[in-house]
Amino acid sequence: MAKLTKKQKEATSKIEKNKLYSLKDASALLKEVASAKFDESIDIAVRLGVDPRKANQMVRGVVTLPHGTGKATKVLALVTPDKEAEATAAGADYVGLDEYLQKIKDGWTDVDVIITMPSVMGKLGPLGRVLGPRGLMPNPKTGTVTMDVAKAVQEVKAGKIDFKVDKTGIVHAGIGKVSFDADKISENADEIIQTLLKLKPTAAKGTYIKSIYLSSTMGPGIPLDPKGV
Template structure:
């Protein structure tokens, strides 16, 4: 492990060992323990009592954070010519079809979210090897495959995020920036966690939410009381 700086040691000392914080306390503390010199992201990691290898225990969903993520999300709209104007008006950063499909085929993935139409999905299939590992493949369940392209683009720009449990049973999500007021960090966290609670698979037995940690880029993790979100 790299040697901690004086500032990092001071930050780590503010997080009491073995203490479980409530969401309000964590949302304030995560700002105090930030040591990055930039506006770091605030992230939440939720360990779930599910087995992601089983299809009936997969947890995936979308949530619209009330205060957005604080990040300028770059959106590519892969649409037919008749949808280009509305995609641009809704705020898509890149709009088109064949020329962008070719760029992706050549390895270009400089976007955060891709929105497309059902009729275009057939063309995206062969690009799964490029888009899949980067989490960029559009999905009807996340609202990124739709005929209402303008609405999908606007929602993503406003703070709608897609989350999915990883192979270790953990959900990772960015819920804001350290420059946010503590109340806004808390409200975004509550929105995500309450959405997660509604997605508990019926096949999952025992404790559903095993642990919750909040952190910022390069900061220590702050343990959150799982009962504070029920």
């Protein structure tokens, strides 16, 4: 196991052993234990009592964080010429079609979200091997395949994120920055927790939310009380 640095030991010592924190207290403590010289990202990890291998227990969804992620999200709009002006006006960083499809074929994936139209999805099929593993393949369920391209771009820029339970049953999501005040961190975390509660599969038995941790990029994880959410 890697040895903890002096700063990491100091941060860990501020977290009481075996204590489960309220969301409000954890959000405040998170700011105390973050010690990096840069504005660390904040992540939430929620372990669910589901079996992701079974289709009827897959948990996937989208959420618009009330205070955004604090991160500038780079958006590529793959649209037909008649939609280009609309996508650009809405704030898409890259707008076009064939030239970007070729760039992706050549290995370019320097974007966070790709938004496209139903009529273009056929052209994206062959790029599944490139886009799929990076979580960039547009999907109607997450609102990234739509005729209302402008609305989709604006929502992503405002803090809309999509999440999916991984094969170990955990949902990970970035929910802000350490520079956010504690209330904003708490409200963003609560938004994703409440969304997950609404998405509980009927096939899931037993405890649904098993554990929740908040952490910053370089900081230790802070355990939340799942019963208090």
